[in-house]
Amino acid sequence: xxxxxxxxxxxxxxxxxxxxxxxxxxxxxxxxxxxxxxxxxxxxxxxxxxxxxxxxxxxxxxxxxxxxxxxxxxxxxxxxxxxxxxxxxxxxxxxxxxxxxxxxxxxxxxxxxxxxxxxxxxxxxxxxxxxxxxxxxxxxxxxxxxxxxxxxxxxxxxxxxxxxxxxxxxxxxxxxxxxxxxxxxxxxxxxxxxxxxxxxxxxxxxxxxxxxxxxxxxxxxxxxxxxxxxxxxxxxxxxxxxxxxxxxxxxxxxxxxxxxxxxxxxxxxxxxxxxxxxxxxxxxxxxxxxxxxxxxxxxxxxxxxxxxxxxxxxxxxxxxxxxxxxxxxxxxxxxxxxxxxxxxxxxxxxxxxxxxxxxxxxxxx
Numbered sequence: 001x002x003x004x005x006x007x008x009x010x011x012x013x014x015x016x017x018x019x020x021x022x023x024x025x026x027x028x029x030x031x032x033x034x035x036x037x038x039x040x041x042x043x044x045x046x047x048x049x050x051x052x053x054x055x056x057x058x059x060x061x062x063x064x065x066x067x068x069x070x071x072x073x074x075x076x077x078x079x080x081x082x083x084x085x086x087x088x089x090x091x092x093x094x095x096x097x098x099x100x101x102x103x104x105x106x107x108x109x110x111x112x113x114x115x116x117x118x119x120x121x122x123x124x125x126x127x128x129x130x131x132x133x134x135x136x137x138x139x140x141x142x143x144x145x146x147x148x149x150x151x152x153x154x155x156x157x158x159x160x161x162x163x164x165x166x167x168x169x170x171x172x173x174x175x176x177x178x179x180x181x182x183x184x185x186x187x188x189x190x191x192x193x194x195x196x197x198x199x200x201x202x203x204x205x206x207x208x209x210x211x212x213x214x215x216x217x218x219x220x221x222x223x224x225x226x227x228x229x230x231x232x233x234x235x236x237x238x239x240x241x242x243x244x245x246x247x248x249x250x251x252x253x254x255x256x257x258x259x260x261x262x263x264x265x266x267x268x269x270x271x272x273x274x275x276x277x278x279x280x281x282x283x284x285x286x287x288x289x290x291x292x293x294x295x296x297x298x299x300x301x302x303x304x305x306x307x308x309x310x311x312x313x314x315x316x317x318x319x320x321x322x323x324x325x326x327x328x329x330x331x332x333x334x335x336x337x338x339x340x341x342x343x344x345x346x347x348x349x350x351x352x353x354x355x356x357x358x359x360x361x362x363x364x365x
Contacts, residue, residue, distance in 0.1 A: 009365040010149025011342050012093035016057035016083045017074035019343045031153040033108035038156045043168030045147040046099035047349045047358040048176045054142055057083030066289040071350040098124035098140050100147030101171035111156045120159040124176040125312040135311045150365055163325055170331035173357040177204035180284050182320050183312040185212050188282035192217035194257040202228040202355040207332045209260050210235045231355040247274045268292035282307040332356030339365050
């Protein structure tokens with residue numbers, strides 16, 4: 001094992017705002033693992049909505065627009081008091097990065113030295129010891145430093161061993177989006193032969209949802225751009241609806257058992273119209289706009305259930321590990337960038353023209 005340096009390359013988020021708040025540095029102190037922690041040498045990381053949302057302060061209730069409206073420059077609203085996804089003030093500087101794969105190179109007090117050398121995925125949404133009913137949690141790279149650096153410290157219990165022939169870059173696509181997707185599928189309770197509409201099906205979470213719904217033997221109707229249709233079909237989608245087309249016109253009212261959504265936006269009321277009586281709507285994002293119009297009569301007269309999900313259970317993360325090791329799900333890498341080109345990576349992410357995840361090569365730094 002190579003000697004651990006004192007300094008490392010990484011990206012600081014210095015405040016809420018535009019790309020200018022991302023500062024690539026070569027002189028960041030390598031963290032020392034505390035009691036119960038491990039030090040992970042990061043091989044690769046990946047970009048997620050939460051990275052952009054946190055940078056621009058989109059989680060603040062003062063912001064009403066869709067994510068892309070402030071993706072490059074941030075928002076004019078003052079978001080410093082509630083800009084994090086917990087609705088609290090962010091602490092800066094922060095090393096972001098909820099996704100990553102790497103190798104344990106050191107351990108803190110109380111952790112077995114046998115863990116050194118293990119290849120691991122770090123759970124991106126982590127339960128706190130004080131949690132009631134398992135919903136009090138933090139996001140790796142938001143409330144603590146994450147994977148946009150050569151090394152990251154993580155709780156030993158949150159670093160899960162992975163045995164796979166996939167590369168670090170491929171494995172880095174899984175923790176945040178696939179765990180979010182698996183938790184949503186579990187929480188809503190997708191069953192065999194269900195008809196499931198998946199919005200944003202070309203993105204990281206969306207492409208994961210398509211695969212995870214198919215594992216359960218359900219039918220997938222995927223929403224994406226026309227030029228993304230063939231790749232989305234390749235991940236298991238049975239039917240495609242082009243983004244912007246009317247769900248009611250293409251599918252019909254009361255034809256769908258489950259809607260899995262991360263877009264929200266102006267088209268949101270149609271989701272409830274296409275659901276059958278007793279249908280279920282699950283949401284884990286609102287990139288198309290957080291404010292929607294809800295006719296409560298549709299909700300109760302059709303006996304619908306609505307599920308909002310953020311927290312990811314350890315059980316769903318262990319499911320994910322087993323799916324990867326058994327080859328049941330595929331990594332979807334859209335494009336790779338070196339860590340120092342994080343702004344270009346986020347620009348590509350915000351373009352919404354690519355299928356899958358944007359990966360950051362950290363090992364090459």
